[in-house]
Amino acid sequence: MERKCPYQKKCGGCQFVSVPYRDQLVKKQKWIEDLLAPFGKVKPIIGMEDPWRYRNKVHGVVASDRRGNCFTGIYEAKSHRVIRVDDCLIENETADRIMRGIAEMMRSFKMRPYNEDTGQGFLRHILIRCGHASGQVMVVLVTSTPVFPSKNNFVKALRKQYPEITTIVQNINNRSTSMVLGDRNQVLYGKGYIEDRLCGKIYRISPKSFYQINSIQTEVIYQTAMDYAGLSGRERVIDAYSGIGTIGITASDRAREVICAELNKEAVRDAIANARRNKIKNVRFVEADAGEFMVGMAAQGQEAEVVFMDPPRAGSDKKFLNALLKLKPERVVYISCNPETLARDLKHLTSGGYRVKMIQPVDQFPMTDKVEAVVSLSR
Ligand code: SAH
Numbered sequence: 001m002e003r004k005c006p007y008q009k010k011c012g013g014c015q016f017v018s019v020p021y022r023d024q025l026v027k028k029q030k031w032i033e034d035l036l037a038p039f040g041k042v043k044p045i046i047g048m049e050d051p052w053r054y055r056n057k058v059h060g061v062v063a064s065d066r067r068g069n070c071f072t073g074i075y076e077a078k079s080h081r082v083i084r085v086d087d088c089l090i091e092n093e094t095a096d097r098i099m100r101g102i103a104e105m106m107r108s109f110k111m112r113p114y115n116e117d118t119g120q121g122f123l124r125h126i127l128i129r130c131g132h133a134s135g136q137v138m139v140v141l142v143t144s145t146p147v148f149p150s151k152n153n154f155v156k157a158l159r160k161q162y163p164e165i166t167t168i169v170q171n172i173n174n175r176s177t178s179m180v181l182g183d184r185n186q187v188l189y190g191k192g193y194i195e196d197r198l199c200g201k202i203y204r205i206s207p208k209s210f211y212q213i214n215s216i217q218t219e220v221i222y223q224t225a226m227d228y229a230g231l232s233g234r235e236r237v238i239d240a241y242s243g244i245g246t247i248g249i250t251a252s253d254r255a256r257e258v259i260c261a262e263l264n265k266e267a268v269r270d271a272i273a274n275a276r277r278n279k280i281k282n283v284r285f286v287e288a289d290a291g292e293f294m295v296g297m298a299a300q301g302q303e304a305e306v307v308f309m310d311p312p313r314a315g316s317d318k319k320f321l322n323a324l325l326k327l328k329p330e331r332v333v334y335i336s337c338n339p340e341t342l343a344r345d346l347k348h349l350t351s352g353g354y355r356v357k358m359i360q361p362v363d364q365f366p367m368t369d370k371v372e373a374v375v376s377l378s379r
Helices: 021-036 093-108 151-161 215-229 246-252 265-277 290-299 318-327 339-351
Strands: 057-064 070-075 082-084 123-130 137-143 165-172 184-189 194-198 201-205 236-240 257-262 283-287 306-309 331-336 355-362 372-378
Touching: 021 339, 021 355, 021 372, 057 082, 057 093, 070 093, 093 123, 093 137, 093 151, 151 165, 151 184, 194 215, 201 246, 201 265, 215 246, 215 306, 215 331, 215 355, 215 372, 236 246, 236 290, 246 257, 246 265, 246 283, 246 306, 257 265, 257 290, 265 283, 290 318, 306 318, 318 339, 331 339, 339 355, 339 372
Parallel strands: 137 165, 236 257, 236 306, 257 283, 306 331
Antiparallel strands: 057 070, 057 123, 070 082, 123 137, 165 184, 194 201, 331 372, 355 372
């Protein structure tokens, strides 16, 4: 089960890659227990049967060596130097293969990698997303200008070499920024998004939308979240920080009504399409800051029995948590990818009248020092 990563020292992305997988799980369990056991019972972490190649999203910075050979990789810490990575042990294999292929094709198309220091060059990043269940593949070519020389021939050659690609998108990013994606997308082939199946529902995923990168463990997390929500079909449910609507849509079969709140416009657009795609009529989507949304709900005296919350690594905020305490749902299911901000937010909620019933750690990111947890709270 153990493998050696040749990039380990320079990359640093997988802090635990040289630790046997079983021991990684022990470390993560201990970390969670140290931080969260004071709040409630911590169940044993759920690990992966095969902890490799789980990332369905792959990103490469495009660069070239002195001889002009193009390659992809990652930025060296605190510099503009790109470390070449041809194959990564936690990334989808097909995605890595296509990424290498694109870098190789660049030379014959006289396509230059973008240079951060000079601002010259064309191709900046390559982003590839694979549907774990669907097998659909999206290639996003991030370019510095909208003008794409020999675009049609490039797309044709790429599709010929990799027939598994289902859509190709050009994303234009002409700013000097560390953000990978710019605002403008131009679909070069296919629908401009991929679809994937999660917990029995179909989702469309656009280049900029958030989508959990480990599909196998995401199903475990959602299943746990649904168990903790204890839905009977009569409840009004809120899904806060809802992304493309996956949790709310999964819950919709077992609830009277679901309201999702999400800040990212593109994700909300995907979420609306996802509800329609799955013929779901009892889910609504609000494009808003989750805190603002909750404040509004509380101010209007609205009610909800269950609140799912799945904030980014920074956790939730006082605005959201205080409004949640006003809204007083019977149950809260908190899904967290950062135990530290989770502990901070649990402190707030438990001093406001909630009790932690169960904490389920899930290893969503094997080989790294990150860990996900699902927490069940009730009033
Ligand atoms: N529940 C989804 C997404 C979780 S990721 C899933 O399981 O896939 C966190 C999401 O919170 C992202 O989609 C991000 O765009 C969104 N987000 C970040 N800050 C936010 C805020 N202040 N208000 C609402 N949504 C926010």
